[in-house]
Amino acid sequence: MDIKQYDFELPEELIAQVPLEDRTSSRLMVLNREDQTIKHQQFSDIKQFIQPGDCLVLNDTKVLPARLYGAKEDTGGKVEVLLLHQTEEDEWDVLVKPAKKVKEGTRIEFGDGQLVAECTDIQEHGGRRVRFSYEGIFLEVLESLGEMPLPPYIKEQLSDRDRYQTVYAKEEGSAAAPTAGLHFTNELLQELKDEGVELAYLTLHVGLGTFRPVSVDNVEEHDMHAEFYQLSEETAAQLNRVRENGGRIISVGTTSTRTLETVIRDYGTFQEASGWTDIFIYPPQKLKAIDGLITNFHLPKSTLIMLVSAFADRDFILEAYHRAVEERYRFFSFGDAMLIL
Template structure:
């Protein structure tokens, strides 16, 4: 399968640069897989498509202010660092720009020495392993010095950092937000629960591998980066009970989907589990865990649009995307949403 099968024309002005003031007022494109129909609603209408006994699965990861700007201690050259994930202790895998300036033993100072990093390992494509030294608590230092790592297609900084977090974010560790969850408010979640819909939480720390461009022509040759996931026993028991009772498991976002499908693939059902997943879902794929999906609109030729196409069918998805463009939907992280049932 060729990546050009997942290409579409997207006017640049449809790429959302800022979030809406009211999270729930974003638009919602509803795809019915059985009827192959498309409806245009708003996100606050989503409750009407959910049934008592269903379960929404939310990724409760929290985005780190993972972009740091510092200087090389020996030359004063400016350096940008993006934290990807914590290896152990104060050792982190990062991306560095410009990478050629950071060699083994290079030291970078941030915030006039509040945070210092030493390069202990070189990796491909600008990757480095840095060991940090500081006084106090690392996350507090990071909060004072770091910026939210917004995707490159967003040109403006967000004035309120919490607007790039879901209202249920809890577990620190992501390099990007699970953006399908940005549409929920606590009030909307309560309304959903009042209808008899269950809420379950899992964790997948979103790495940049999720958004890494597919650089090969053949989809099958693309390698996904691994991301850390975790499911508790309580959540596993809850989801198994929902399935046994005939309820639908509906993940919020592709990150939740990849976690659920990884666990169902590896264990045959939902089980308490944690580890690293590099699952790559593209057509054709036999879904073992989910019965629907809430997601945003994704980049052309991306692994994310491939996952959505595996669930709803490539032709139907590409028709829905064309209709979304024609109807002037807002795209990507701060954009509108799609519900597939």
């Protein structure tokens, strides 16, 4: 399959640079897969489309302030480090820039030596493995020195770092936010619960794959990097019960979707599971775990627009994206949302 089938023209000015003051005031494009209709709503209208007995599945990962700016201990050369995931205590896989300056044994200081990273290995994909040394508690040191790892297409500084977290973020370990969930407030979630909608939580720590574009012409040749996921026994039982009772499982974001599809493909049903997934979903694959999807508008030629096309038909999705550009929707992490049912 040719990657060009997932390309579209996107004016740069439609890339949202800052979040809206009110999370729920984003626009919401509603797609009906059965009759191929498109509606234009506000995100706060989502209650009209989710019924009692349905279940929203939310990814409760919490973004680490994972971008660090430091200097090489020997030369003072500036180095940027992005934490991806922890491999063992005080040891992390990271991206570094400029990579050519960081070899095995290189030591990088942050915050006048409050935190020191020593490169212990050079990875196949160009990343590095580092071991940190510090005084005190690592997450507290990181909180004081690190910055939120906003995607490269966002040029503005974020004045409130909590705006790059979902209101239900709990499990620390992500290198990027599950951005479909950024539209929810605690008040909106409570209103949905009061109307009989169930909320279920899982964890997928977003990692390197988020930052890697598809660089091959043939989609099938693209390799996804693995990300850690966890589905609890309680959530698995809840999802099985919802499905048995005829409710719809509506995934909030592609990260929740990838977790649910991983479990269904591995076990045939929802059950307690954890581990690493490199699942890559694209047409003509069919999604078996979900009945609906809430997602943002994604990059051209990205694995995310391919996943959405596997759920709702490529031509329908590209038509929706064409409409979104015409209607001046806001794109990507701080942009508007799409509900597909």
